[in-house]
Amino acid sequence: MDKAAVLTHILKSKGVSSLLGGELSSSVISSNKYIPPLTAEAQVTDDDLPSLNQAILSALSAENKTVTLVGPEGLGKSTALQKLIMDWAKAEHLQNFSCVFHFRFRELNSLDGALSLETLIHHHHVPSLSKPLPLQKPEEVLFVFDDLDEYKHNLDPSVHTLCSDPSQAASVSCLVASLLHGSLLKGAAFVVAVRQTGCLKFLGGTQVEVLGFLKAQREAYFNRFFTDPAAANKALMHMERTLSFDDICTSPRFCWTVCSIYKSLIDSGEKLPETLSQLFVEILALPLRTYSRNEACNRELVLALGRMASHCSLDQHLSCTKAQMASFGFQQFLTSADAFLRVDGELESDTCVFSFHSQLMQEFVLAVSFLLDRVTQEGVEEMLEKHKGSAKFLDLFLSGLSEPVQHRPLETLLGKFNSDQIKDFKCWFKSSSEATLQGYWKDKHHRCFHLLHQAQNESLVKEIITSSARIGISYGDLSLQDCVALNYVVTCLGEMESLNLYLTRNLTGEQAEVLAPAMSLSHKIILSDSCLSAEAASHLASALSRGLTRELDLHNSHLGDKKFKILCPGLKDCKLHNLNLLVCRLTEASCEDLVSVLTSDNSQLCLLQLSFNQIGNQGFMKLCKALHSPHCKLQELLIQGCDLTTASMEVFSAALRSGQSQLRKVNLTRNEIGDRGVEALCKSLQHPLCKLQNLKLFASELTGACCSHLKEALMSEHCSLSVLDLSVNDLGQEGALLLCQALRRPGCPIEKLGLSRCELTLPVFKELGSLLKSGTCQLKSLLAGLNHVGDKGVKHLWDAVAHPACLLEELDVEMTGLTDACVEDLCAAIRASNTLQKLELSNNSLTNASVPALVQVMQNSLNMLEMNLKYNDFSEDVFNMLCECDKIRY
Structure with a gap:
């Protein structure tokens, strides 16, 4: 086969380049503007996707000789096929084939009557052959078929009488089916290009999914199209930020169209299209x-085109x-x-x-x-x-x-648009948007934002997105165009109460840069369960430093020390009050950066959530330095599960009584504080300069030995602690009774006490009951669950609740071994109390027999707001009765 003739034919292909049809394949290839599209392949990352050329060559080198290229229009399948043939004709690839035949199915559709494969190739293949057909060695023959989706005949082998002789006359549809199903010219190879259609099920071999141009390929293409790198960069960025809906920018044809329009506008100094x-x-x-x-x-003309389009x-x-x-x-x-x-x-x-x-x-x-x-x-x-x-x-x-x-540019050519149709569209848009923005469907919200972005009408945005619109739902996993549309809407509104980006699993620098204005206009930014790139962290920092944000939620965001350091410049100079860094993979290395944030001149940070990061003692002691600074405004520190031990408590205690610390609330849950650690903290609780009001030591490896120190602190006139949670510690009877002595002191500030699962006994419950009736106790909330004292022990608390001196508003006796025998006392306590509002009774042994009395007392009570009866021994028979009272949870 004459390779020179094949090459000449391809380079002289008929046709004209058009804005709609793209540049001719021959022109793209011969002018060195060809960028191979990418294709999907299993077990590779986006950074390692093979080019279409590589995928075809790899598949053809395997034993299976049919390769099907699958993908939407404009992704470069046809150009890739022509490049494949040109490379063969130039002896660069596929030299194991002695001849390559290229057919387009839309041209085969017009061939009627019967003809043989030899006749088809001799008379209908371009360029035509002057030599005998080299079909004796099928393994040296490659057929390249384009536009299979436009083929009007059936490829199902069962509807054809397949032939095997190249000289046998048959319909073209039979010849094609016979070739592709292997009965005719068995051993020949095939490359077929097709959009996603039903005919794919009749094709064997290797399917290659064509992806087109991803970002790197677009950059290369624009740089080859524009001679000026600045113009190329401007055009590419503008396209991706205004036009990149779904996958249209992956189309090489679309890229060519955009480049052609943009070049004309840039050269003439005109504005690029915004939509x-x-x-x-x-x-x-x-x-x-x-x-x-x-x-x-x-x-x-346009109306006729419209009828055709419909x-x-x-x-x-x-x-x-x-x-x-x-x-x-x-x-x-x-x-x-x-x-x-x-x-x-x-x-x-x-x-x-x-x-x-x-x-x-x-x-x-x-x-x-x-x-x-x-x-x-x-x-x-x-x-x-x-x-x-x-x-x-x-x-x-x-x-x-x-x-x-x-x-308007079209009206100058076509006349006035129909104002009634435009009015009808706007009415539909407003009503459908109102319904959409009352719902929780993220994709529908995005569509509404895209429509608003396309309209480019600020007053329309404000008219549609009213105060009743629900735009606080999560917009995680955004495309770049979603970011553009969302940012447009927020900037038109001027500010946003909450920008919810929860579960944004890969926030890129480009996306964050687009969203930065929206971030800076948001009072709260939620990025929990998200993953930010380093570049995204930098843009977030910039948005914080110039914005309105008062609350930033980054919990479980895989931030790490390096990205946190990038974020810190923005945290130092912003209006942030609340910062949530729960489970952010931070270590001791981030603590110096945190100190610089907390002690900056402009710091307004009041709440810092650092729980479940591997801070350790050394990191925490570094953090304590900030508490000595007059610039540190921190009032609440949550540092649960941060690998702290007794060793860092002396330093922390010193900071609390330094006179500079503004800390009111500290949560040290799930750290190995130990009795010695509590002893150190109690020095601060007795100090006149310590402002701590809320201390949580849940599951902190404590025993009754710490209670003497706590008693001493609570007896101090300078102690301002109103909330103390000691739950899930082995305080035992002796330790708990010491605490009760302190609570009896007139003026003891404790209002909420957590003693759940503290190994409490009957004598302790008796003392707690006496304490609540004393008239000196200020307790409003008592958590005493998971202490198995049964009806007898809890009866002391029911008696206390019924007493007029008792101030309890919340009582937790979950899993204390209660039975139906307690219900009479329980109901009497509720009826007698003027303060009790919430009662936790879950995980006990109450049965159906208790339900009528419990429902009645809750319905009749004016002050009770909630009773939790979950996980008791109820059957479904009483669920309808429990439903009658909306204050009961079951």
Whole structure:
């Protein structure tokens, strides 16, 4: 086979480059602008995706000789096939094949009658062959088939009588089926390009998913298109931030269209389009201006294109015949059809077919014609519902085109748009957006934001996103275009109560840069369960330093020390009051940075959540330095499960009584503080300069030995502690009784005491009951659950609750071994109490017999707000009765 003839034919391919159809493959390849599209492959990362060329060559080198390229339009499948053939013709690849035959299925569709494979190749392959066919060695033959999705015949082998002789005459559909199913020219290799269609099930071999251009390929393409690197960068960034809906920017054809439009606008000093609609206005206006028809003629042309677009969308037809085009009113415009459509075949031939170059253009023309049509009675909602599922961007185009500033360039060519249709669209948009923004569907919220971004109308944003809109739902896992749309909406509003980015699993620097203005306008930013890149942390820092944010939630965000250091400059100079760093993989290394944040001149940080980070004693002691600074405003520190021990408590205690510390609330839960640690803390609790009011030592490895120190502290006139949680520590009877002595002191400030699972005994419950009735005790909340004292022990508390001197508002006796025998005393206590509001009774042994009395007493009580009866011994028989009282949880 003459490779030189093949090469010459490809380089001289007919056709013209068009904004809609893209640049000719031969031109792209010969001008060294070809960038291989990427393809998906199992077990590789995005940074290691193979090029389409590599995937094809790799598959052809295997034993399986059929390779199917699958992907949407415009991703570069056809160009890749031509590049493959050119590389073979230039002896660069595939030299194990002596001949390569290239066919397009849309051309095979026009071949009627019976002919042999030899005749098909001799007379219908281009370039034609002058030598005998080299078909004796099928393993040296490669067939390249393009546009399989446009093939009008069936590939199912069961509907054909497959042939095996290359000289045997048969229908073209039979020849194709016989080739692809291996009965004809067995051993030959095939590369087939197709969109996702049902015919794929009839193709064996290797399927290769074509991804097109990802970011690196787009950068390379733009840099080759524009001679000026600055112009290339400007064009690429603008495209990705205004036009990158889903996967359209992965299309090499779309990139070529954008580059062509942008280059023209940049060269003439004009503004680049802000929306997808504005881009397509430019694309449609160009051929309309070129052909210089009058307004009425242009209008009829676009309306005819709109009828064709509707037909293709509803019937899922990729192409239309000449007869169909005439029915759309396009007959008088056929001679200029190639300016707007792809034309396959000779215009004079009845077999000539017409199709849109892209789905995007088809939908844009449909939107334009709908807003242009002055005759239609079809409403917007009806039209959108009719095209639902087949038109992906129709509502976006309608949103853009409904704004005068965007459709005005077309009105100068087509005449006035139908104001009634525009009004109808805006009414639909407002009502549907109101319903959407009352719901919790993230994707629908995004769509609303995209529509608003397409409209580019600030007053419309404020009209639609009212105070009743629910825009605090999570917008995690955003695409770049989602970020653009969300940022547009927030900046139009001027401020945001809460920017919820929960579960954003990969916030890139580019996305964060786009969202930075929205971040700076948000009073609260939620990035919990998210993962930020280092670049994203830098943009977040910048947004914080110039913004309104008072609360930042980063818990479980995999931040780490390095990214936290990047974030710190923003934390030093911002309005932040609350910072949540729960489970952020921070270590001692971050503590110096935290100190610099807390002691900065502008620090306003009041609450710091550091729990479950590996801070350790050394890190915590560094952190204590901040508490000595007059610039530190910290009032609440949560540092649960941070590997602290007794060793750091002396330093912490010294900081608490330094006179500079503003700490009111400290949570040291799940650290090995130990009795010696409590002893150190008690020195501060007795000091007049210590401001601590709330101390939680839940599960802190304490025993009764610490209670003498706690008693001494609580007896001190300088102690201001009102909340003390000692739950899940082995205090025992002796230790708890010491605490009770302190609580009897008139003026003891403790109002909430946690003693759950502290190995308490009957004598302790008796003393607690006596204490609550004493008239000197200030306790309003007592957590005494998980101490198995049974009905007898808890009866002391019921008696206390019924006493007029008792101030309890909350009582927790979960899992204390209660039975139905206690219910009479329990109900009497509720009836007698004027203060009790909440009662925790879960995980006990109450049965159905107790339910009527409990429901009645809760219904009759004016002050009781909640009774929790979960995990008792109730059967379903009483659930309806429990439902009668909405204050009971079960």
